[in-house]
Amino acid sequence: MTSTDRRVVVLSTRDIPGDREHVVHNCEDCACPVSGERTARDLPALVADPLVRAGDVVEVPLDQEHFALFSPNGDGGVVVLDTAGRALLDTFADPTPASAVVAGSPALERAIQTLVGFDVLHPVGKPPTPRFESSTELTAWLHVTNKCNLRCPYCYVHKSDDSMDADVAKDSVNALVASAQRHGFRSLRLKYAGGEASMNAAVLLHLHDHALALCREAGLGLSAVLLSNGVALNGALVSALRTRDIRVMISLDGLGETHDAQRPTVAGKPSAALVLRTIDRLLAAGISPHLSITVTSRNIDGIADVVRMAVRRDLTFSVNFFRDNDCSASFDDLQYEEQAMVDGLDRTFAVIEELLPRRSVLGSVLDRGQLVAPRRRACGVGDDYVVIDQNGGIAQCHMEIARVVGDVRTDDPVSAIRSGTGVRNLLVDTKSGCRDCTWRHWCSSGCSAATFRATGRWDVQSPNCGIYRAIYPRAVRLEGLRILRYATTAD
Ligand code: SF4
Ligand code: SF4
Incomplete structure (x- = not known):
């Protein structure tokens, strides 16, 4: 073994100071669990058992001398190796005790610990297994109004003048807090949505204050986010959000005409300039908004811009693929072609590679999937996600908000969504096409509602499967380049 006396490079996110703050854990758009927020991983002490290279490890070249490796059957995280690190790894093609390789070198010991810690090497007979964490947070989508000042063609909401009133808001919070306690959740996450939720700002703020008081009393944590089109957030509302520490997600689908092509006002006027003004206003008030970018065939060429x-302004973002629905059915230019989507994302990835932000994009660029923590389902539907409409009706998914499975005045919301039979959010390992897929614990088969709409089945892989398989290795590459750029080594 010649690599023992050569300096090897084996890096991970552990080598980027303070890196846990640089990961986007929640896309804000959907019901994704926030299971990515884990404690920093400790590197394991080396055992006497022989070590061997894990199967199915994905390897992506970064440049002539470096490689990014990702072990899809493990617990997540990318490691970067140089050619000497790569040679070190090859030493374990056959079972080999670490002690035979380390030969008293602390650098080699740490390199091997990193490879074991990130599931690239494992003791013989003990292959890596993912750690699926059960949810401790109940997420609720509160549909506070059916009104909207925009008319986006891909929106699934049948607009009306209906809004949640103060009584329904109070009943909803009461039911959610009681339900969270009953089912053992430790915190509540509220998403204020619509329509355009800011058009019912008074009820929204009242609702939030009531939730804060009840959660305090119940010993539950509370976090909240306003999902907004960003057209008309005035200074008073921005200040009220800031005071209450309510996060803001703004939909922005491109710059200028690209955005306007799919997010016009009710009067058919452009809205991009208004949204950019709101982003400036939020930043000036100390709120860094999260950007939600919905991709259709109309704006696919403008996503990179x-x-x-977003990267230049250090804003977090998430890229979400358009999901077909009844309201959008009359627009035949929204559906994207697979190759066009892959090409548009490739251009986007090229921009990220050029700017190479310190912030990880593993939770931002993979639609409903991510490479942060393994998951068996893409979202929390039927488990830890409740949707409440403006009348107090309970639904399982906001895309299926009309399919009511209970009422906040009479039913326990979590029991209602768990026993509801509308959206079947099956485990990825039970879906045909996904069972043996390398990416199954990361993609988790995408949005169940979108799959059912496209195929009429709940138990099959996503119609976006070809896109997902194409972009996951590219995301591993971006993470590898980021580690290479920002890691600082102790020696
Ligand atoms: S949808 Fe495709 S990429 Fe995703 S888990 Fe299923 S087979 Fe894998
Ligand atoms: S089923 Fe789809 S649209 Fe509904 S919450 Fe899950 S990912 Fe989102």
Whole structure:
């Protein structure tokens, strides 16, 4: 073994100071669990058992001398190796005790610990297994109004003048807090949505204050986010959000005409300039908004531009693929072609590679999937996600908000969504096409509602499967380049 006396490079996110703060754990758009927020991983002490290279490890070249490796059957995280590190790894093609390789070198010991810690090497007979964490947070989508000042063609909401009133808001919070306690959740996450939720700002703020008081009393944590189109958030509302520490997610689908092509006002006027003004206003008030970018065939060529702006301004973002629905059915230019989507994302990834932000994009660029923590389902539907409509009706998914499975005045919301039979959010390992997929614990088969709409089945892989398989290795590459750029080594 010649690599024992050569300096090897084996890096991970552990080598980027303070890196846990640089990961986007929640796309804000959907019901994704926030299971990515884990404690920093400790590197294991080396055992006497022989070590061997894990199977199915994905390897992506970064440049002539470096490689990014990701072990899809493990617990997540990318490691970067140089050619000497790669040679070190090859030593374990056959079972070999670490002690035979380390030969008293602390650098080699740490390199091997990193490879074991990130599931690239494992003791013989003990292959890596993912750690699926059960949810401790109940997420609720509160549909505070059916009104909206925009008319986006891909929106699934049948707009009306209906809004949640103060009584329904109070009943909803009462039911959610009681339900969270009954089912053992430790915190509540509220998403204020619509329509355009800011058009019912008074009820929204009242609702939030009531939730804060009840959660305090119940010993539950509380976090909240306003999902907004960003057209008309005035200074008073921005200040009220800031005071209450309510996060803000703004929909921005491109810059200028690209955004306007799919997010016009009710009167058919452009809205991009208004949204950019709101982003400036939020930043000036000390709120860094999260950007939600919905991709259709109309704006596919402009995604890279909005991502460039987001990275330059250090804004978090998430890229979400358009999901077909009844309201959008009459627009035949929203559905994307697979190759066009892959090409548009490739251009986006090229921008990220060029700017190479310190912030990880593993939770931002993979639609409903991510490479942060393994999951068996893409979202919390039927488990830890409740949707409440403006009348107090309980639904399982906001895309299926009309399919009511209970009422906040009479039913326990969590029991209602768990026993509801509308959306079947099956485990990825039970889906045909996904069972043996390398990416199954990361993609988790995408949005169940979108799959059912496209195929009429709940138990099959996503119609976006080809796109997902194409972009996951590219995301591993971006993470590898980021580690290479920002890691600082102790020696
Ligand atoms: S949808 Fe495709 S990429 Fe995703 S888990 Fe299923 S087979 Fe894998
Ligand atoms: S089923 Fe789809 S639309 Fe509904 S919450 Fe899950 S990922 Fe989102």
